[in-house]
Amino acid sequence: xxYFFYIFILLGVFFACRKDKVGYKATxxxxxxxxxxxxMIIPSDNPMTAxxxxxxxYLFYEKKLSGNNTxxxxxxxxxxxxxxxxxxxxxxxxxxxxxxxxxxxxxxGWEDFFFWDGRKxxxxxxxxxxxxxxxxxxxxxxxxxxxxxxxMNYRNRFFRAFGEGGIxxxxxxxxxxxxxxxLISGQSKFDVMYKYENGMPLTSTEQSIFQTIDVEEWxxxxxxxxxxxxxxxxxxxxxxxxxxxxxxxxLLPNAFNDLGRAHVTNNPEDNYKFKVPTLRNIALTAPYMHxxxxxxxxxxxxxxxxxxxxxxxxxxxxxxxxxxGVQLDAQEKYLLKKFLLTLTDxxxxxxxxxxxxx
Amino acid sequence: MKQLxxxxxxxxxxxxxxxxxxxxPPATTYLTVEVFPMYSNLxxxxxxxxxxxxxxxxxxxxxxxxxxxxxxxxxxxxxLIEASFFxxxxxGNFLLHTVGDYTKFSSLQGYIGVDSLxxxxxxxxxxxxxxxNISNAGPMHWGxxxxxxxxxxxxxxxxxxxxxxxxxxxxxxxxxxxxxxRDFSFSNLSWIKISETERKLNLKxxxxxxxxxxxxxxxxxxxxxxxxxxxxxxLTEKVIANFQQSFMPQ
Numbered sequence: 233x234x235y236f237f238y239i240f241i242l243l244g245v246f247f248a249c250r251k252d253k254v255g256y257k258a259t260x261x262x263x264x265x266x267x268x269x270x271x272m273i274i275p276s277d278n279p280m281t282a283x284x285x286x287x288x289x290y291l292f293y294e295k296k297l298s299g300n301n302t303x304x305x306x307x308x309x310x311x312x313x314x315x316x317x318x319x320x321x322x323x324x325x326x327x328x329x330x331x332x333x334x335x336x337x338x339x340x341g342w343e344d345f346f347f348w349d350g351r352k353x354x355x356x357x358x359x360x361x362x363x364x365x366x367x368x369x370x371x372x373x374x375x376x377x378x379x380x381x382x383x384m385n386y387r388n389r390f391f392r393a394f395g396e397g398g399i400x401x402x403x404x405x406x407x408x409x410x411x412x413x414x415l416i417s418g419q420s421k422f423d424v425m426y427k428y429e430n431g432m433p434l435t436s437t438e439q440s441i442f443q444t445i446d447v448e449e450w451x452x453x454x455x456x457x458x459x460x461x462x463x464x465x466x467x468x469x470x471x472x473x474x475x476x477x478x479x480x481x482x483l484l485p486n487a488f489n490d491l492g493r494a495h496v497t498n499n500p501e502d503n504y505k506f507k508v509p510t511l512r513n514i515a516l517t518a519p520y521m522h523x524x525x526x527x528x529x530x531x532x533x534x535x536x537x538x539x540x541x542x543x544x545x546x547x548x549x550x551x552x553x554x555x556x557g558v559q560l561d562a563q564e565k566y567l568l569k570k571f572l573l574t575l576t577d578x579x580x581x582x583x584x585x586x587x588x589x590x
Numbered sequence: 591m592k593q594l595x596x597x598x599x600x601x602x603x604x605x606x607x608x609x610x611x612x613x614x615p616p617a618t619t620y621l622t623v624e625v626f627p628m629y630s631n632l633x634x635x636x637x638x639x640x641x642x643x644x645x646x647x648x649x650x651x652x653x654x655x656x657x658x659x660x661x662x663x664x665x666x667x668x669x670l671i672e673a674s675f676f677x678x679x680x681x682g683n684f685l686l687h688t689v690g691d692y693t694k695f696s697s698l699q700g701y702i703g704v705d706s707l708x709x710x711x712x713x714x715x716x717x718x719x720x721x722x723n724i725s726n727a728g729p730m731h732w733g734x735x736x737x738x739x740x741x742x743x744x745x746x747x748x749x750x751x752x753x754x755x756x757x758x759x760x761x762x763x764x765x766x767x768x769x770x771x772r773d774f775s776f777s778n779l780s781w782i783k784i785s786e787t788e789r790k791l792n793l794k795x796x797x798x799x800x801x802x803x804x805x806x807x808x809x810x811x812x813x814x815x816x817x818x819x820x821x822x823x824x825l826t827e828k829v830i831a832n833f834q835q836s837f838m839p840q
Contacts, residue, residue: 270714270725342725430734432712457733459817466729471714475729501640501654548654548744548760551815 256395258283261410263341266418268427268471272341278356278406280413283392286589288411290389291404293588296379298369300325305362305408306588308334311581314513315415320524328367331488333524336517338510338580341413342472348506348522350478351496355409360401373401380404415586417512418471421445421574425453426471445574452571455564462536462558462568466549468511473575478505479547482540482557486523503545515576529572533565621690621781622790624683625676626840627656630798637797639679642757645747646802647809652757653797655679655744657730658833659721660686660774661708663700670695673708675721675730676795685793692781692789702834703740703771710737732766736818741765741833743800749811761814763829770818770826772834779839792840800836808832 258281263272274280291297295304308322309315315337321329332348340346346358362368363376380386381399390399393407424441427434434442455461456468467481468474478493485504493502506522520526526535537560540546540553552558560568580586629637637643637653645651656678663670663686674686703709704722713724713731722738724731730739742764746757781789801808806828816822816829 268712268714270723271718273718273725430712459819465732469729469733470724470731472724477729499640542758544746544757546760548746548762551760551762553760554758 258393258395261285261414263414264416266416266423266471268423268430268432269339269416269418270342270471272413274341274413275354275356278409280410281393283389284394284407284410285414286411287386287389287393288407288409289586289589290386291408292411293590294380296383297363297371297376297404298325299371299375301379303369305359308362308368309337311586311588312516314338314417314516314581316517318518320519322368324365324367325370326366330367331486331490332522333519335507335509336513337412337415338417338512339472340415344476345478345507349493349496350507355412356402356405359405359408359412363401373404377401377404415580417577417580419579420512420577421449422453422473422512422571423471423577425450425574446570448567448570449574452567452569453574455560455568456571461564462533462560463549463551464511464536464568467508467547472510473512474508474510477508478502479508479549480504480543480545481506481536482542482546482550482553483521483525483535484541486525488523490523492522501545504543505545505547511572512575513577513580515573516581529569530565533560533568536560537565619689619691620687620788621670621692621695622687622784622788623674623685623793624790625685625793625795625837626683627653627678627795627797630796631802632798643798645810646798646807647811649810650748650757651745651801651810652747653743653745655742656795656797657739657742658702658837659704659730659738659740661701661703661705663698665695665697665699668694670698670700673704673720673722675726692791695781695791696779697775697777698779698791699773699775701771702774702830702837703766704738706768706771709768709771710734713738736767739764739766740771741830743797743829743833747810747814759810759814761810762817763815763825764817765826765830765833766818770830772830774834774837776839794838794840796836796838800832803832803835806832 261280261282261284263280265272292305295301297304303325308317310317317334320333321331322334323329335348340355344353346352346355352358352361363371363373377399386399390403391397394403421441424434424438425445427438428442457465467479483504491503493505494500515529518528520532526532537557540550540557542553546553626636628635629643639653639656642650642652658676659673661673663674670690671686671688676685708722713722713727716723718725720726727738730742732739744762747759747761748757749759779791781791784790808828813825816825818826
């Protein structure tokens with residue numbers, strides 16, 4: 233009888249100290265971050281998993297997310313254009329155009345603000361918007377989820393990604409955010425130049441690329457960085473080729489009189505300020521600026537050289553604004569463009585892991 | 591008897607086996623330092639970005655950005671923190687928050703700027719929470735060779751006496767490179783008690799004094815731009831010297 237007592241106590245000890253049951257675990261996904269990049273901060277409520285990334289890739293290319301099943305995220309963020317739209321304004325399923333250019337999806341995992349006016353502060357929140365926007369995909373998340381739920385393939389993929397049954401918009405956004413965080417570009421000629429000038433060891437592949445960098449590209453890099461040259465680096469520097477800020481870069485207000493950041497903050501000091509974008513893959517992401525007003529790089533360079541429009545909120549770093557710009561001569565413009573082309577990362581746009589899986 | 595003893599021992603084992611660790615570690619003290627920019631000709635009230643003030647020369651002026659790094663903050667042999675970053679627009683008055691014993695920091699020494707070794711390190715290799723990590727430094731990092739911008743003051747000024755306050759003239763002072771790193775040393779500091787576990791120190795940055803240093807005033811009409819480049823040494827020297835003298839305990 234006493235033994236029963238001790239057995240009972242032992243069982244009590246066993247259960248009292250036991251950890252909770254460990255359920256299904258998705259496979260952790262290790263991001264391939266270039267050695268000269270900072271860490272990417274992953275939200276604790278959306279850890280990267282192989283299953284989540286793969287589901288996100290399916291969803292990114294999924295046309296069922298649109299009202300008439302004709303548009304996916306990739307419609308306006310095309311891989312061959314470094315996940316941007318070659319059209320000045322993207323057209324939604326109802327034939328309505330927006331008034332801003334689709335931003336390129338490059339190295340988004342390092343961003344803190346999304347959209348040209350920075351109105352969303354996480355990738356997960358940003359992703360929810362285009363689906364329900366009447367001028368974009370124009371679908372309710374309820375309908376979109378119902379369509380996905382009819383597909384056993386998706387039901388299985390959601391389970392594998394999140395370890396539980398059920399599909400909802402938040403899970404869809406999380407999965408797409410995971411996929412977009414994998415869209416890392418860091419293998420351009422510029423990356424080799426950056427590593428070389430900072431004394432970082434080059435791999436054998438990078439050594440080969442290094443041999444192909446010509447004197448004009450190096451000269452263009454000097455003009456890019458020079459205070460007396462193009463002076464681009466104040467807003468486009470570091471391995472990510474941008475700084476985190478909103479800036480009025482001296483554009484004439486467009487026909488929409490788009491106030492940019494001020495739409496979010498309601499602060500007139502933010503009038504005409506827009507998010508500074510990365511220059512990575514810049515040759516692939518025409519047209520340029522928040523409204524796609526410049527069709528090519530020559531027009532962009534001309535803007536900074538002689539087309540600056542002064543206004544009360546112009547960025548103080550547009551230091552030669554009162555002279556109309558930095559006044560580059562023809563040779564300097566040519567060399568600057570040569571450098572900008574070194575930012576193209578063909579491995580990025582040809583990466584099979586980023587392609588349409590359907 | 592033996593069974594009773596065994597039972598008691600077993601019970602004691604049960605009581606102690608699942609017990610959590612003692613929950614009374616020594617009290618941790620958090621130290622916070624804040625900086626209050628001010629424009630002292632207005633009295634002691636703090637100043638704001640984007641508000642219009644008047645320069646010593648009578649120009650209308652507004653500041654759009656005030657940022658700086660401190661590094662190697664310590665008192666003698668007691669280290670407080672490796673680096674701290676003040677970004678008035680981004681993080682308000684915050685300069686640093688760390689664990690420490692305030693009684694050891696009645697005085698504080700450090701650099702305005704970034705210690706040379708840190709200044710030329712890989713900016714992506716600092717811990718994610720470090721203000722020196724490239725993700726946090728952003729535009730305050732020029733490149734590995736020049737290093738960080740130690741001090742950044744930007745704004746707009748109206749130097750044209752046309753009666754229209756259009757503030758159409760930009761000024762920007764970007765001071766960096768090892769040669770322009772400066773020391774600071776504060777003593778008799780008063781740490782304010784916030785709670786049993788937190789103390790706070792208030793510093794101030796007097797931007798009126800920055801412009802109106804009696805020995806070397808900055809006239810924004812003619813002295814409005816330095817990036818610490820060659821040919822800009824005179825203004826660079828003046829700007830960092832004035833900044834050093836306008837940074838002090840509150």
